[in-house]
Amino acid sequence: MNIFGIGLPEMALIMILALLIFGxxxxxxxxRSLGKAIRGFQEASKEFETEFKKEAERIEKVVNxxxxxxxxPPTQKALASTPTEANPSDEAVTNAEIVEEKTS
Known part of the structure; x- marks a missing residue:
């Protein structure tokens, strides 16, 4: 029996010393308090592991x-009557011509 690299004789010696020191x-x-601490540590490590796995799966899903x-959709551009940047009054002339054509 080898726990944390400590054999049975070493464990017995530690138990005897603990009995003498604490009574x-x-x-x-x-x-009891040592057992509760170890249990809490195990639960925390399991929770950390599950959260780590969930995050890794989420990242893998996003990457894959x-x-x-x-x-x-492409925008349609007018071919005939577009005002030029050099002469902005072309737009007014074009609109005026359209209005004259519709009324006549």
Missing amino acids: PKKLPEIG EPMKATLE
């Missing part, structure tokens, strides 16, 4: 998921 009345209380791209 027979305090030893069960110390054992194909990228989705959407294309915008």
